[in-house]
Structures are given as C-alpha cells and as structure tokens.
Amino acid sequence: KWCDVGDMIGIVLTQVQQFIQHRRIRVELPDQPPFVSGDEVLLEQVLVNVISNAIKYSPEDSEIVITVKVDERHGQMTIVVADSGVGIPEADRERVFEKFYRSESSRHVTGTGLGLAICRGIVEVHGGTITAEPNPGHGTRVCICLPTEEPEASFPYMGQGEEE
Numbered sequence: 001k002w003c004d005v006g007d008m009i010g011i012v013l014t015q016v017q018q019f020i021q022h023r024r025i026r027v028e029l030p031d032q033p034p035f036v037s038g039d040e041v042l043l044e045q046v047l048v049n050v051i052s053n054a055i056k057y058s059p060e061d062s063e064i065v066i067t068v069k070v071d072e073r074h075g076q077m078t079i080v081v082a083d084s085g086v087g088i089p090e091a092d093r094e095r096v097f098e099k100f101y102r103s104e105s106s107r108h109v110t111g112t113g114l115g116l117a118i119c120r121g122i123v124e125v126h127g128g129t130i131t132a133e134p135n136p137g138h139g140t141r142v143c144i145c146l147p148t149e150e151p152e153a154s155f156p157y158m159g160q161g162e163e164e
C-alpha cells in the first residue's frame, strides 16, 4: 500500500499531542509530500516512537523540528526528527538501537529501551535505514531513510486519487 508521508506525520502528531499540550513541533514538508510503499500502521509506530523520544529527552520549552526531504534521483526520502535535548554520546549512537539498551545520559527518564530497536526492525523490512546523529548545536537528530516512488509512475493504470 502507498502511504502519504505527510498524512502519516499529521496522524501521529494528533496522537502525541493528546499527551503533550504545550510542545512546539514544527513540520517542514516539501510541496509534494512523498509516498512510501508499506504498512502505514507500522510506519506510524516508527514515527510515534521517534517523536516520543524527542519529546521525552528534551526540555519542555524547546522546539522539535520534523523535516521531510526527497531525493528523487536516488528514489529515496528522509524524515529527520531533530530535538535540542540531552543528546546521545557518540559511543552509544549505534547501541541505542539494541533491545533494552539505554544510554547513561538519559537515566533521569524511565523507559524500557525497546522503542528504537522496534523502529529499526520496521524500517529495515521496508528497505530503509534509521540512524541517530548529533544535532548541530545541541541534541539529537534521528534520520529515517526510506525508498520512495511516485504512485502514478509505478501504477500508470491507476486513476488519480484512486485507492488500491
């Protein structure tokens, strides 16, 4: 199934907004939001986990920025979730994707350490990658890279706006 990345981000933000009223979350979408092929419930779960982490590990008055970038030439798109929170020490940046691994830097907050391991599993079955990087200045940016395609280009026999 083709999933509209802009729609998925909208759905996830209404879900998390119920739990955090006063959080500034800015979304930067391209004019034509990309589509990815896959299971939207699973992909939305990835976004919930990553956005929840950004909220959980950054101060209440700080902003979270979600940016979607499309690389048409390589048939890829990237969702970047950037926060200006505690950050992840370089030595832990790969380990945080292991089951139950939690960084010392965040022991002030509770968690099971499963969120990112689940995210990596879901992203990989969709043919993508997920990494954690330092956010220039302060905090963390999680980059979710997925293969993308124009629905019309892949299925020319499908009429506009029609579902599968």
Ligand code: ATP
Pocket: 049, 053, 054, 057, 083, 085, 086, 087, 088, 096, 097, 101, 102, 103, 104, 105, 106, 110, 111, 112, 113, 114, 115, 116, 117, 139, 140
């Ligand atoms: P949960 O299973 O409830 O999500 P968790 O948040 O501890 O628990 P993960 O989401 O897998 O587990 O994250 C693993 C670890 O990576 C976290 O414990 C934290 O140390 C670190 N981490 C993840 N996201 C961020 C972030 N945005 N900023 C700082 N540290 C982070």
Ligand code: MG
Pocket: 049, 052, 053, 111, 115, 116
């Ligand atoms: Mg988590």
